[in-house]
Amino acid sequence: AQSVTQLDSQVPVFEEAPVELRCNYSSSVSVYLFWYVQYPNQGLQLLLKYLSGSTLVESINGFEAEFNKSQTSFHLRKPSVHISDTAEYFCAVSALQGAQKLVFGQGTRLTINP
């Protein structure tokens, strides 16, 4: 079984400041890792994913995440946030085999202050 812990339920930052949203996971098998974003009153959208290869993955809107197997972490970072990044962010894992059963963390609400 897998579990995901997002260490911060809320993260307030000022516009143009850097941000890091932390994610740790636990699993007895190898997993794939994901970050999803949920804008207010919407469904979830995939932000980025790590399946294999380079441990640093990037999204089209400037976010990046690094898979650290030894620390079982997949933290999400952005060097300079915008008001439009205000959303809830979910880290998720899925075992490599079988159906894509995602296990989600509790979510981190990112609030950008002007």
Place this chain on the structure above:
Amino acid sequence: DAGITQSPRHKVTETGTPVTLRCHQTENHRYMYWYRQDPGHGLRLIHYSYGVKDTDKGEVSDGYSVSRSKTEDFLLTLESATSSQTSVYFCAISESASTYEQYFGPGTRLTVT
């Protein structure tokens, strides 16, 4: 955006009544999922389907049943709704087990009084 709709979008019902939520897709994707979203818990998988008439339980399946008689529709039924089932329900789809991207619907907010 992936073609996923959920109906109804909002529903208020009384304890003990049956409720059915519908997820409809126009993408012809094989896999469909039902999640519930609750504060402090993120999203949790209720049931999923890997083909017509092929379904399996997720993490929090007690009190829920599902059916999939057509590729495009995945129904979630609460046989006798309880207040603990007040939640936001999301449907998701994915093309195959190897694509590893799920597309989510807009959600259904269910309140059980």
